[in-house]
Amino acid sequence: MTEECRRVLASVSAYLDGDLDATTCESIEAHCGRCAACADVVAGLRQTVGLCQQAGSAAVPEAVRQRARARVRRLLDGASNVPGDSTN
């Protein structure tokens, strides 16, 4: 692993998150064009981030959502049924 590899690997997340300027991005891409190991790390991290984001956008199971809705209805119904009454 070269010093350039170390610099690239330390910057992969910033690169994937779009935190780097265009010149730095180009130098990382150029390095990955020459270095298969770093290219693998970049591709692997991109895939990992994508997998996490995909999982995050997955819907909550319907049964859980239904329980959440039922709980909200009980809360709102209970609150509206006892206006100003703290002894319910």
Next chain:
Amino acid sequence: MEQLLVRAQEAAYRFSLLVCGHPEDAEDVMQDALLKTYQYVNRIDQPDAFRTWLYTTVRNACLMKRRRRAGEPSRFESLEHGIDRPDGTTAAINVADRARPVDEQLIADGMDKRLRDALARLPPEYRMIVVMREMEGLSTREVAAVTGYSEVNVKTRLHRARLMLRRHLERL
């Protein structure tokens, strides 16, 4: 308001399962998020501030659950006691639903098992950052506000967490 209260519980559900890893706590944490959000709802004027508040609340509820499990004293308030309404009055409202715990099948339905296993192998503080940043879509600044870390620290931990996660995923 109903939609907001449902969303708050969904966020609590995901956080509880993915960060704390105790399915049996999820219903209690959801309930806690619901009641606290209901009390807080009138003070919401900025969506970003609300998200930070919500995840801080859920994180604290999860931590409290963990401490309670470890036998330490708990300040977790009983949800069956009266709660403050947004208008300042108090009502005793029981929204408990303890008869139907979250089961493993429901969890498995929501996410790739390999990713869940890999996440579970991360140190808790790293796992929390991955979940909030990658899955819940919080910004670095929001994660920093919830965790108390600096933004630089959040970025550093996220980078390390991604590398660990990638290694775990390759091995599973």
